[in-house]
Amino acid sequence: MSTHRPVNRDAVKVMASMVAHRGPDGEGIWSDADGRVVFGHRRLAIIDPSPASAQPMVSPEGDLALTYNGEIYNYLELRDELARAGFRFSTQGDVEVVMAAWRAWGPDCVKRFNGMFAFALWDRNRKILFCARDRFGEKPFLYTQGHGFFAFASEYKALLALEGVAADIAPARVVSFLRVAGDGLDQDSETAFPAIRQLPPAHRLVLSAPGDICIDRYWAGEPDPHAARLNLAEAARRFQGLLDDSVALRLRSDVPVGSCLSGGLDSGSIACLVRRRLGNDAPYHVFSGRFPDTPADEGVHMDTIAEAIRPVRHETAPTPANLIEDIGAFAWTNELPVDSASQYAQYCVFRLARENGVKVLLDGQGADEILGGYEQYFAFYLAETGRDDEAAIRARYPGVLENLEARHLRLPHRVRRILARLSGRGSDIAFGLNPNLVSGSAVERPESLRAALRKDSLSGFLTTLLRYGDRNSMAHSVEVRLPFTDHRLFEFAQGLSVRILMGDAQTKRVLREAMTGILPEMVRTRWRKQGFLPPQAAWMRQGLLAAVEAVIEDPSFARSPLWEAAWWRRALARFRNGDDRLASALWKVLATESWRNHFVARAAAQPKHTPLA
Numbered sequence: 088m089s090t091h092r093p094v095n096r097d098a099v100k101v102m103a104s105m106v107a108h109r110g111p112d113g114e115g116i117w118s119d120a121d122g123r124v125v126f127g128h129r130r131l132a133i134i135d136p137s138p139a140s141a142q143p144m145v146s147p148e149g150d151l152a153l154t155y156n157g158e159i160y161n162y163l164e165l166r167d168e169l170a171r172a173g174f175r176f177s178t179q180g181d182v183e184v185v186m187a188a189w190r191a192w193g194p195d196c197v198k199r200f201n202g203m204f205a206f207a208l209w210d211r212n213r214k215i216l217f218c219a220r221d222r223f224g225e226k227p228f229l230y231t232q233g234h235g236f237f238a239f240a241s242e243y244k245a246l247l248a249l250e251g252v253a254a255d256i257a258p259a260r261v262v263s264f265l266r267v268a269g270d271g272l273d274q275d276s277e278t279a280f281p282a283i284r285q286l287p288p289a290h291r292l293v294l295s296a297p298g299d300i301c302i303d304r305y306w307a308g309e310p311d312p313h314a315a316r317l318n319l320a321e322a323a324r325r326f327q328g329l330l331d332d333s334v335a336l337r338l339r340s341d342v343p344v345g346s347c348l349s350g351g352l353d354s355g356s357i358a359c360l361v362r363r364r365l366g367n368d369a370p371y372h373v374f375s376g377r378f379p380d381t382p383a384d385e386g387v388h389m390d391t392i393a394e395a396i397r398p399v400r401h402e403t404a405p406t407p408a409n410l411i412e413d414i415g416a417f418a419w420t421n422e423l424p425v426d427s428a429s430q431y432a433q434y435c436v437f438r439l440a441r442e443n444g445v446k447v448l449l450d451g452q453g454a455d456e457i458l459g460g461y462e463q464y465f466a467f468y469l470a471e472t473g474r475d476d477e478a479a480i481r482a483r484y485p486g487v488l489e490n491l492e493a494r495h496l497r498l499p500h501r502v503r504r505i506l507a508r509l510s511g512r513g514s515d516i517a518f519g520l521n522p523n524l525v526s527g528s529a530v531e532r533p534e535s536l537r538a539a540l541r542k543d544s545l546s547g548f549l550t551t552l553l554r555y556g557d558r559n560s561m562a563h564s565v566e567v568r569l570p571f572t573d574h575r576l577f578e579f580a581q582g583l584s585v586r587i588l589m590g591d592a593q594t595k596r597v598l599r600e601a602m603t604g605i606l607p608e609m610v611r612t613r614w615r616k617q618g619f620l621p622p623q624a625a626w627m628r629q630g631l632l633a634a635v636e637a638v639i640e641d642p643s644f645a646r647s648p649l650w651e652a653a654w655w656r657r658a659l660a661r662f663r664n665g666d667d668r669l670a671s672a673l674w675k676v677l678a679t680e681s682w683r684n685h686f687v688a689r690a691a692a693q694p695k696h697t698p699l700a
Contacts (some may be wrong), residue, residue, distance in 0.1 A: 089698075092235065093121070093699055096559065103129055106244070108562055110130040111564050113138075115128045115143050116128075117145060119209065126153075126207045135179040135180030136342065137179070139177065140179070142182060152208070152209045154206070162339075174190070174191070186208070197291055201336060203568070205218075205220045206219060216292075222574045223572045226557065227242065227285065229246055232300075233249075250695040250697045252282045257279055260272060262524040263638050264423075266525070269550070289305060289308075310537070310581035313582060314580075323597055324601070325579065326598065326601045327577050330601065334570045338365075343445050348393075349451075351387045352454070352602070354450075356606055357449050357570055359602070362395075362451065372445050375400070383622045401440070405431060407631050413434075414634075416562075424678045424680075425678050426675070426678075429618065437565045440563070449572070451570075454554055456544040457544050457577050458540075458571075464539060467538075471585050481680060482678065520651060599611055602628075632663075
């Protein structure tokens with residue numbers, strides 16, 4: 088959008104081409120009569136794949152135009168409500184529903200949506216651009232402002248194609264992310280690229296014709312006040328009903344829908360609920376990542392779930408050699424550094440789905456943060472309930488409380504850094520980072536279990552995980568849908584007592600209770616969490632270490648503002664001598680430098696296009 092001059096349509100076409108992988112099924116460019124508002128769109132056709140729902144969509148009156156990414160899962164219910172109010176529809180999709188909802192409810196229309204979305208709507212009569220992002224930030228909304236223009240996109244690479252939008256990075260934010268994966272890149276409006284901002288999750292933006300921006304939060308995830316009065320059986324029944332309805336909404340599609348399947352509680356619960364919805368005879372495709380003959384492999388648990396639901400199974404087994412071969416494309420896809428090799432494994436699972444003709448996948452992301460799935464949450468639980476469950480927690484999760492107490496009592500970073508240098512020990516990645524960029528301030532600790540879940544769900548690691556899922560799925564033109572990020576589930580979980588969330592020494596207790604008789608017992612009562620993480624130490628020894636060595640030995644590494652090169656050379660030697668604890672830190676060096684070489688440098692070198700004609 089421009090305040091004074093026409094927008095350069097050719098620049099918008101280039102931006103759209105940069106994200107063609109997000110929408111290979113169609114493309115469109117629209118401009119308002121004066122040329123000062125131009126939308127570009129790439130379409131991934133899921134609901135109403137007919138040309139009638141092509142985008143950008145313009146109202147019959149010509150006063151509204153919309154470019155929209157994502158799905159409004161409850162569009163049928165909203166469509167019926169709007170039709171009763173007198174609105175008429177000419178398509179079978181959700182895009183037209185968004186425009187009608189704007190006419191009916193204005194900016195508050197987003198409060199009625201159950202979905203994942205990022206969109207921009209131009210209202211010619213009001214002379215405003217209305218933009219919004221879904222509650223958890225499943226779909227991205229990035230933007231930049233220049234001299235007389237405002238531009239937005241789903242990915243950084245599209246905005247970095249514009250003249251005046253520099254690919255310079257903010258080293259302090261990258262260092263913050265490297266230290267704490269949920270910090271520094273996704274939890275607020277700033278990004279790793281100072282020239283680019285993001286609309287935070289659950290926010291809406293109004294841009295007026297003179298160029299004034301107003302941003303506000305439309306959803307805060309307030310706890311369900313009725314949930315606190317429920318006992319465990321009542322809470323489990325209510326939760327099961329909400330989750331089942333969330334799954335049903337996310338099965339709405341005019342193309343095949345499958346699921347990601349690990350051997351865990353979250354994806355297993357979704358898979359079992361999907362099978363109940365589809366019936367026993369409907370084909371149901373599931374896609375899994377395997378790490379055969381390693382402790383990271385979950386094949387036996389996958390087999391248990393598969394025996395119960397009888398899906399059509401597809402498996403991939405990524406290797407270090409695959410990663411080295413794909414690392415350039417993988418870094419270009421993700422656009423920011425990734426925390427672990429599990430993101431590459433996820434990338435491979437989504438590629439497998441596309442190779443088998445499945446464009447939509449359900450996944451279990453979000454359950455851990457919303458329901459208390461990580462063992463470190465027990466510290467908050469015990470602080471609120473006393474020590475009644477402490478013995479049971481220590482027995483079921485050996486060492487978890489000792490690790491938490493040791494972490495809480497750690498010496499200040501500056502002192503630990505000196506001791507690590509003197510002793511030649513220590514695996515904290517902060518020891519290998521530029522000390523001028525490592526903040527010495529204490530990390531803010533939530534005061535309760537509910538606050539910890541809220542932070543991690545709405546402004547912590549889940550936001551990062553959702554970015555990974557979006558980029559890795561869209562790289563292969565696959566849409567990933569997440570039943571656990573239904574806002575109704577979050578509000579319900581926030582209202583539950585801590586004993587229903589994590590009592591009886593159980594993570595995600597209400598989910599486990601809700602899945603009784605639905606999910607195989609071997610999986611339902613699998614207490615220790617195993618993340619979807621390749622054996623990184625083994626992968627290092629099987630081929631990745633040579634790539635890490637090449638990075639650290641390159642003269643540019645010592646000149647980087649991020650790293651303390653001498654520490655990393657010592658870390659390499661220690662890893663070669665058997666210190667596997669350094670595998671995670673070494674991975675982060677490889678991931679970050681691959682990002683700088685294959686994304687930042689490439690984006691900086693690409694041709695630039697003036698945003699205004």
